[in-house]
Amino acid sequence: MKNFLLSMGLAVLATASQADTKLPQSHLNSMACLENMGQSTSWGQCLSLIFEPCASFEVASKAHVACLQSEREGWTASMRLLQEDVTEAITMKSAEDLASILSGWINYVSQKCQADGDPEGNLPLAAKQLGCQITELAGLSGEYAACLEGRSTADYCVLKN
Template identity: 30%
Template sequence: MNALRAALLLCSLGAATSAVAQGSPSLRGDLLSLAGCLRDSGASPSACIGTVAIACVGAASNNPRGAEAACARREEAAWRERLTLALQVTGRSLDAGQRSRLAAVQLAWESYVSQKCALYGASQREELQAGRQAGCELREVAERAIELAKGLSQAGRQPQSPPQIIR
């Protein structure tokens, strides 16, 4: 993959999700909920995974099992927005070759998550498949967004001592 294609991929991902956030009041609210949870969670951002989906399923008291997939996808959209922003910010500090590698890693990761969660969903009872697959995708996207955000916050820090080589 050349650098131009990688840059276009990263830009198109950002433009698409930003447009969704601007047009969706529920996504804006979900982003605010996640931001509040992440602010309050301190060093445990993973504790915020599922907060929007769980509240959404709880609000669907007439059919919670049927709401699982839609609620997981709703929260995944908010995490995906955060993931896209983290990718954009990360890409800004990289040269063309590194951006290309970042885009290749991200494409490989997307393929891995798709296959992993499809396999997991297919291994469930039929009535649980859609919800479990969507939940798997939610967790994976959230964990990737957290991982990239953590890398961004550590990017400016210098190690306290140089790495030691053990022989």
């Protein structure tokens, strides 16, 4: 499995935009896993890759939450790099469509990842919310990579000629 994901990550890297070359290899591997989910990978395998950097910590411990916060920052940076490249690569109309979609996506993620309970001082809740946010960022990053590589069927992904 690891060899397959490594080769998929390298394939993504070989055909991806300049922003992708700045992405951590672990993010490329995770996006490749998500891209192939249902064919040669599973959701569980992809989650293992996405959260591997934090796997050594006790779930919901302070160290685990700190690791997840760091991972969310890393995925946010990867998503933004890819988003910049997508915005430059797509038509003006597509960029307007993407901006509209993103405003809805931000609200969607906020609502989806908001768990019941009091987030102050509740480490299990914080870990759950961070995990949700990270998986959403990984998915969006993968979609951006697919757009840049010409594999996306999303309506917003109309590349300039």
